Amino acid sequence: MRPALIAAAAALLAAMPAHAEVKQTWAAGFQLENRTTIAASPDKVWAALGQIGQWWNGEHSYSGDSANMTMPLTPGGCFCEALPKLGPGAGVKHGEVVMVMPGQALRIDAPLGPLQGEGVGAALTFVLKATADGGTEVVETFNVGGARPEVVGFAAGIDGFVREQLGRLKSYVETGNPQ
Numbered sequence: 246m247r248p249a250l251i252a253a254a255a256a257l258l259a260a261m262p263a264h265a266e267v268k269q270t271w272a273a274g275f276q277l278e279n280r281t282t283i284a285a286s287p288d289k290v291w292a293a294l295g296q297i298g299q300w301w302n303g304e305h306s307y308s309g310d311s312a313n314m315t316m317p318l319t320p321g322g323c324f325c326e327a328l329p330k331l332g333p334g335a336g337v338k339h340g341e342v343v344m345v346m347p348g349q350a351l352r353i354d355a356p357l358g359p360l361q362g363e364g365v366g367a368a369l370t371f372v373l374k375a376t377a378d379g380g381t382e383v384v385e386t387f388n389v390g391g392a393r394p395e396v397v398g399f400a401a402g403i404d405g406f407v408r409e410q411l412g413r414l415k416s417y418v419e420t421g422n423p424q
Contacts (some may be wrong), residue, residue, distance in 0.1 A: 274390035275400040287348040300417035
């Protein structure tokens with residue numbers, strides 16, 4: 246039993262970003278930063294970003310199934326989720342793609358989850374940089390402004406959530422499986 250537990254823990258740690266941090270908090274907002282290196286080219290990582298329904302954790306969705314999520318990598322592209330159980334046309338707009346630099350950077354105006362109901366401004370950015378060994382360093386930042394002081398207190402928990410998604414992206418690109 247113990248070797249299996251150690252192997253599972255090692256696999257989880259390998260999928261997690263190498264660097265994660267609440268960079269800054271202030272009275273009405275916070276800045277988060279997570280970094281990881283993915284063993285794939287920036288073009289492959291870029292393509293995977295657009296396949297969000299393949300790697301996003303469905304537990305962090307309204308439908309419970311990330312396969313209902315789409316995000317075209319074009320300015321104005323909707324990071325949207327269909328809610329088929331509620332009927333035709335039901336859905337959630339999690340964010341809107343506001344910057345597209347293929348293979349380099351993606352920014353989404355995305356007050357994710359409960360932040361959406363708070364009326365905050367939030368920018369989720371992925372910056373990709375080729376590494377010398379053919380991989381890609383990914384820096385994920387999440388900047389949130391206009392939050393109530395109580396919401397700012399949840400910055401570390403929100404960091405865990407966005408860090409998890411980056412780890413799932415890494416795992417998906419490297420293994421074809423986000424877990």
